Amino acid sequence: MKSGVSPDTFPPRGHEAKRLSIVDAAAAVFCREGFAGANIDLIAAEAGVSRQTVYNHHRDKERLFIAVVRDLTERCNAGIFATIATFPDQPGDIGADLIGFAVRLNQNCICNRDGKFLRKLIQTEGERYPELFAEWREQGPGRTWPAIAARFARLAYGGHLVIDDPDVAARQFLGLVNAELQTTFMLGGTPSEDEVVQSATNGVRTFLRAFGKRPSPTAMKKHTALANA
Amino acid sequence: MKSGVSPDTFPPRGHEAKRLSIVDAAAAVFCREGFAGANIDLIAAEAGVSRQTVYNHHRDKERLFIAVVRDLTERCNAGIFATIATFPDQPGDIGADLIGFAVRLNQNCICNRDGKFLRKLIQTEGERYPELFAEWREQGPGRTWPAIAARFARLAYGGHLVIDDPDVAARQFLGLVNAELQTTFMLGGTPSEDEVVQSATNGVRTFLRAFGKRPSPTAMKKHTALANA
């Protein structure tokens, strides 16, 4: 019974910071080296603590790994939902607004440190921990994709888009705005902001050609490329 | 100076089969366990040879790994180019033809054993061997994507599609027809044929809404969903 400021932390606090730095360092090392290649000594050194402290907070390597994935999933989900809250429900310029949303989603949730790490861990160790990653699937795409779909449904209901199946449209939106980043993602790289904007711009343009309300008269400079040779 | 039948293979042949089975087993184990977790004894056992034979063909673990990636890249590229040769240059029903092409590409090149293994190795170990995977990038996406783009350019030139930038269209085509398979790919799974067909069908429908010649009168049952409540 301490001063009651933080009700649910057994050890006082201040080394909760240590727990955090351990999980952070572990995420980085697990990503770089893979689960088997990750070295507890290295994690401890990178976290700035002794090896024993690592074993003190997390009983063994496997539990540490699970804590890392849980932590990343939680933070990434929070970021994604925060970004979904910025979805343009009543767009002015729907093209620019969707591009902005796509760029925010990429920069704040997918290309940032947490997103990059979580993606890599899922790809690398997903098959080794089926339940853990089933949990991620439910908590992650299982909740975020319908949330995005609901926003697109609302845009369609408001007459800004023509959409048959909002779930399909949401997945295709993500596929389109990330279409040019696939190779970079594959290799674990981080695309530059220019690349993100470029891919989002091209993706949204195509998305609106498919789902836009009509061939709206804004900026329709047609490059009818020699169609009748 | 042997009988000259196979000019560039030092050992006669017949244990070239062994070399193959070693590389094959190594691919499977490297994928399952990662580079650090892969065990040479296990690779030898899975290949049906002794450990010494593994060290005999490939000097050490790292060279074995490199041989695996080179081998997979080569075979996957061959498969992709073979499939690109079936691209519908003069489509009858362009929708059905593009769906067929997308399904072939997925089933024969991306979802098959080689494709799955190569993808996983790139994701898992890409950062550890920059030159090796730079080579893959050049030989793989660097050559296949322009080849697909050229086919789309031809369709546009023939008046079957309306495309500004064939490179962008090609990448977006791939993004769209794979939009519903992302989660499965992430976790290293193999989508069922139904899922592949479904994703391709939805993807091509959207692709043609964006790049199709016109709102062609075939099957336009509009679900105008309560737009004016």
Add this chain to the structure above:
DNA sequence: ACAAATTTAGACAGTCTTGTCTAAATCGTC
């Protein structure tokens, strides 16, 4: 059937890693 090359099984040294243990040092709080 013979000879050369290849493969095999097993042992081996050296290295690395995990997880535990202990005693000293440090930190936070009263």
Add this chain to the structure above:
DNA sequence: GACGATTTAGACAAGACTGTCTAAATTTGT
């Protein structure tokens, strides 16, 4: 300043893995 809890450094046993070596067995071509 003192007390309790936490952290630290280092040693340690047990096990796993790589890469080498040797001698016997097997395959291959002629």
